Amino acid sequence: MRVRNNSESQPHVTTVRLPNSRLDSIQHDALFHLGIDLDDEETVSKFTNVKFVCVGGTASRMKSLASTLASSLYNIDVGTVGFEHSFENCRYSGYKLGHFFCVNHGIGTPSLSVVLHEVVKLLQRAQCSDVTLVRLGTCGGIGLPSGTVVVSDGALTPGFQPVFRTSILGEPLHLPVVVDQSLVADICNCHQPEVDDFSVVRGKTYCADDFYQGQGRLDGAICGYDEVEQKAFFTKLRDLGVKNIEMESAGLLAFSHKCGIKAAVVCVTLVDRLQADLPDAKEEVQSYPIQLVTKFIKSKLNTKLNSSNS
Numbered sequence: 001m002r003v004r005n006n007s008e009s010q011p012h013v014t015t016v017r018l019p020n021s022r023l024d025s026i027q028h029d030a031l032f033h034l035g036i037d038l039d040d041e042e043t044v045s046k047f048t049n050v051k052f053v054c055v056g057g058t059a060s061r062m063k064s065l066a067s068t069l070a071s072s073l074y075n076i077d078v079g080t081v082g083f084e085h086s087f088e089n090c091r092y093s094g095y096k097l098g099h100f101f102c103v104n105h106g107i108g109t110p111s112l113s114v115v116l117h118e119v120v121k122l123l124q125r126a127q128c129s130d131v132t133l134v135r136l137g138t139c140g141g142i143g144l145p146s147g148t149v150v151v152s153d154g155a156l157t158p159g160f161q162p163v164f165r166t167s168i169l170g171e172p173l174h175l176p177v178v179v180d181q182s183l184v185a186d187i188c189n190c191h192q193p194e195v196d197d198f199s200v201v202r203g204k205t206y207c208a209d210d211f212y213q214g215q216g217r218l219d220g221a222i223c224g225y226d227e228v229e230q231k232a233f234f235t236k237l238r239d240l241g242v243k244n245i246e247m248e249s250a251g252l253l254a255f256s257h258k259c260g261i262k263a264a265v266v267c268v269t270l271v272d273r274l275q276a277d278l279p280d281a282k283e284e285v286q287s288y289p290i291q292l293v294t295k296f297i298k299s300k301l302n303t304k305l306n307s308s309n310s
């Protein structure tokens with residue numbers, strides 16, 4: 001990302017600048033899965049003021065988040081919210097209003113990476129600046145009751161290393177997982193234990209590449225281990241400081257670091273994996289990351305608006 005400092009007296013403005021210089025010379029480009037033509041200046045310009053991109057697995061959770069943000073940031077009644085741009089197609093759904101853009105990513109890093117490529121290309125084309133990306137997800141906890149919110153301060157992948165394993169031209173490619181610890185602290189600080197119905201913890205996340213064997217479940221269609229080996233896996237994770245298991249954190253943190261965009265992962269536990277394999281949490285726990293991240297975005301936007309007015 002290139003840092004543009006417009007004048008000595010103004011704060012640094014960090015404009016999205018992706019590490020692919022070829023993008024500048026492509027004649028016609030479109031975002032195939034978002035259904036956006038990058039030559040459509042009217043649509044692209046609607047995204048220029050985006051400061052927060054929120055992603056999460058399901059379209060319904062992202063719509064619920066977008067409605068909550070519209071109401072909380074802009075006092076728009078949840079029932080009447082009209083987005084400046086939205087799409088709901090068979091792959092992904094997205095909702096843009098004011099400073100936020102919410103989009104779902106499906107399950108796992110392959111699905112996530114497709115949408116991330118297209119979202120960050122849109123941010124660059126729209127000349128967005130000072131963007132923060134947050135994943136709001138679900139996960140299994142390690143020794144945490146269902147409904148606990150975990151803010152990731154690291155992510156490990158199979159092999160127990162902080163690297164995202166992907167491929168390039170048929171060869172393995174390992175990208176480092178880098179976490180912005182001040183962003184983690186800022187999000188955690190928005191928790192109000194006296195008001196909120198949920199607990200927040202920070203810790204490492206184990207990013208698996210499968211929901212069943214990859215996460216040590218005994219109830220998959222195939223299972224090549226027993227209860228003792230399952231327990232040893234969880235003990236190892238716990239000893240490494242892992243608080244939760246999901247399937248996207250490492251990809252999101254490594255990809256956004258490579259693109260120079262600040263990012264964080266906030267997930268709610270649906271089951272304590274030391275007790276059970278099957279998620280057992282109430283539906284309402286899915287609102288907990290939404291509540292926490294809404295407070296975070298609101299506080300950051302207030303700070304930005306106050307500093308630009310002073």
Ligand code: R2B
Pocket residue numbers: 057106107108137138139211245246247248
């Ligand atoms: C958590 O929940 C999903 C699987 O049910 C997956 O996206 C994840 O990481």
